[in-house]
Amino acid sequence: MTNVPSDLRYAKSHEWVRVSGDTAVVGITDHAQHELTDVVFVELPQANRVVKAGEACAVVESVKTASDIYSPVSGTIIEVNSAVANNPSLVNTDPYGSGWFYKIKLSAASEAAALLDPAAYGAQIHG
Amino acid sequence: MLQRTELFEVHQAHGARLVEFGGWEMPVQYTSIMEEHQMVRTKAGLFDIAHMGEVAVRGAGSAAFLNQLLTNNIHKLSVWEGQYTLMCNDLGGVIDDLYVYRIGEHEYLLIVNASRVEVDFAWISQEAARHRGTPLEVENLSNALGAIALQGPASQAFIDGCFDSVTTQPSTLVKNQITSAKLGDETVYVARTGYTGEDGFEIVAPSALLAPMWKRVLEAGASYGCKPAGLGARDTLRTEVCYPLYGHELDETTTPLEAGLGYFVSFDKGGFNGRDTMAAQLSHGVLRRCAAFKMTDKSAPPRPHYPVWSVGPDAALLGEVVSGTLSPTLSMGIGMTYLPIALAQPGTKIEIEIRGRRFPAEVVKKPFYRKAS
Incomplete structure (x- = not known):
């Protein structure tokens, strides 16, 4: 059974969002890292890039595949996690902590509330 | 509809992740490609390669036929020896790369790529027809036979215990030698070869015996850390040692010399398919x-x-x-x-x-x- 923390919101495409005021931190879920297995490379967006919800803005690669990561929310990238770029295995070992991808200043606060809650995401991956 | 090997249900039970490969639904990994790769480099791993094809060539005309069909020199093989070789069209393009084993005075077993079985057998049959008048029989045994590959440095420590009886202890074979062994009353072949860059063995068995053979090897190897390994690790392992994979390094427009496989082309054995192109490349350079x-x-x-x-x-x-x-x-x-x-x-x-x-x-x-x- 994979971990679905209760304080996060989730996209169907397996990203999580931790909202704090008008900013949010984005990463990929425990289920996603488990499906990918060994993450060997993470490509992050440039800081100051403006992204729309649903837009591909990062890439995560395992030995065998490259997968796009879609921003669950719209806004401006204000910080990226250089630690995960230097040590991609953080995505596997700590997907909700040190394996985060980027911080974003939200341009539409209502988007995050419309994402899946933990129960709905849990049902999607375990259903 | 994808084909499945006799080990499909075994893979499901092991929790394998299954993908399409060469028309087959095959395990790409069981736990992680990284782990399975390191396991094969340092201990041992077991691969399902039953998707690969087998073709028997029999009769007194076999050696002459195979020397025309394939690039390596078949006369280098004593009985119970094998070699890597290539099958080329008349322009020297690679139809397939394969292993050929001599398992009798006039009997050979060819192990070919899964994705090329149909093309290969059509070509082999057509070429055999040109040898009419010599005793020669070709048979596609791809459905009747299958294979598994035990690879890794620990393999030799427990291979001998995987059979009910053996003709020669497999651990005493040298690279590219093959022997027969028994599982119950049935004959299987064990060759000291592989495609990972490690020591190891490939076991060719009647399809119905693959599941019991698989179980036997995993039991014998359990204390050595031997577990199943998927095609994902097989691909990273063969890439590190620069072994070609058909459809990637090799195709019908590429010659063995261009692929860097000139070592497996014997120019001093007489005529063979594609020789003119390859001889010109040899003298003028690719x-x-x-x-x-x-x-x-x-x-x-x-x-x-x-x-x-x-x-x-x-x-x-x-x-x-x-x-x-x-x-x-x-x-x-x-x-x-x-x-x-x-x-x-x-x-x-x-x-x-x-x-x-x-x-x-x-x-x-x-x-x-x-x-x-």
Whole structure:
């Protein structure tokens, strides 16, 4: 059974969002890292890039595949996690902590509330 | 509808992740490609290769036929020996790469790629028809037989205990030798060979025996850390030792010499299919060659079909990556690509285009990895 923390919101495409005021931190879920297995490379967006919800803005690669990561929310990238770029295995070992991808200043606060809650995401991956 | 080997349900029970490969639904990994790769490099792993094809060639005319059909010299083989070889069309293009084993005075077993079984057997049958008048029989045994591959340095420590009786202890075979053994009353073949760059054995058995054979090997190897390994690790393992994979390094427009496999072409044995093209390449040199490269800066791993560029002010598109991966042993991006001969030398700088950006790479000597001897 994979971990679905209760304080996060989730996209169907397996990203999580931790909202704090008008900013949010984005990463990929425990289920996603488990499906990918060994993450060997993470490509992050440039800081100051403006992204729309649903837009591909990062890439995560395992030995065998490259997968796009879609921003669950719209806004401006204000910080990226250089630690995960230097040590991609953080995505596997700590997907909700040190394996985060980027911080974003939200341009539409209502988007995050419309994402899946933990129960709905849990049902999607375990259903 | 994808084909499944006799081990399909075993893979499901092991929790394998299954993918399409050459028309077959095969396990790409059981736990992780990295773990399975390291397991084979340091201990042992067991692969299902029952998707591969088997063709028997029998009769007093077999050796002469095979020397016309294949590039290597069949007369080098004593009974119970095998060799890597290539089957080419009349222009020297590779129809398939394969292993041929001599399992009787006039009996040979060919192990061919899964994706090429139909093409191969049609070609072999057509070529055999030209040898009418000599005692020769060819038979496609791909459904009747299957194979599993036990690979890794620990393999030799427990291979002998995997059978009910053996003709020769498999652990005493030298590379490319083959012997017969029994599981119950049934005959299986055990060859000291493989495609991972490690010591190991391939076991060819009647299809119905594959599941019990698989179980037997895992039981015998359990205390040595031997577990199932998937095609994902098989691909990273063979890429590190620069072994070609049909459809990547090899196709019908590529000759063995261009692929860097001239060692397996015997020019002194007489005539064989594709000889004229290859002899001309031997005397004038090839125009392009399959080269190995490594990424020299931090980048995503190179992957098949990524564009390959020359460097400098008039950088030109040279071709594409044919095999590419992160090397689990070296922790760097590695790959192979066809380059004009002047650029195929170690030290040449090239660039690999990954998602629209070019990253530096360097041609290196093959292979990337060599097992300690």
